[in-house]
Amino acid sequence: MRAMQKSRSRHYAIVPAAGTGSRMGAAQPKQYLPLLGRPLIHHALSVLCAAPEIDAVFVVLSVDDREWARHDWSGLGPKLKPLFCGGATRADSVLGGLRAIAHEAEQSDWVLVHDAARPCLAPWHVDKLTRELAHDEVGGLLAVPVADTLKRADHHRHVVETVARDSLWQAQTPQMFRYVMLRRALEGARNVTDEASAIEAAGLRPRLVQGDATNLKVTYPLDLHLAEWILQNREGVQQ
């Protein structure tokens, strides 16, 4: 029925947030660690919920998550919907989210998958990604060109070669693909660390949309300090 009524593809955000944050080594999963007075995940959710392009924001939580209910998310508005269907891996969590929204997503709707662990997502990241991919047949992802010289190491941490960095990019999120394409790709390739890898495994070529280094992933304790600094100081960084 909605297919007959709608005039444009919808954009859904899926935010995998069912990880344990083992590399962070904190007492609670990193998505709930305090960052500038809010749970870390709140920062990206507030940008996604405020984005005019995005129709709904689904947060994929672990089945036994007890922390979500301890916080007040009402300020983020009606677009935000928690789904308690996380899996053993990030790919499982994203696929669980895709299955859970099957009743409302049309095949051609766009899905933007964004890590809960990337709190410095900015409105211009979402805007640039959606604009540049609006007419793309496959979809794509935010990414930044590799800037450092790259070394490959042996098991003793000695350099065995210098790897040419031309044409190498670091993948970020959001990663944006059509609902049906992403679901099929993830059903067929579960051992992947991002959505683009699944799409690539299906024989397609995601487009790289240049982002910037402020959209870092919080993985280790130092990253939390970097994220705090970025959120407080990046006025004027917009590309």
Ligand SMILES: Nc1ccn([C@@H]2O[C@H](COP(=O)(O)OP(=O)(O)OP(=O)(O)O)[C@@H](O)[C@H]2O)c(=O)n1
């Ligand atoms: N089973 C999992 C594993 C990860 N994630 C989410 O995927 C994102 C990126 O993963 P990562 O940074 O690796 O998070 P963790 O798995 O929590 O961290 P670690 O690998 O250090 O345990 C995070 O938002 C995380 O919550 C998820 O939803 N479900």
Ligand SMILES: C[C@](O)(CO)[C@H](O)COP(=O)(O)O
């Ligand atoms: C999706 C991602 O953030 C792109 O850089 C990354 O692949 C997630 O990595 P992890 O292996 O879950 O830490």
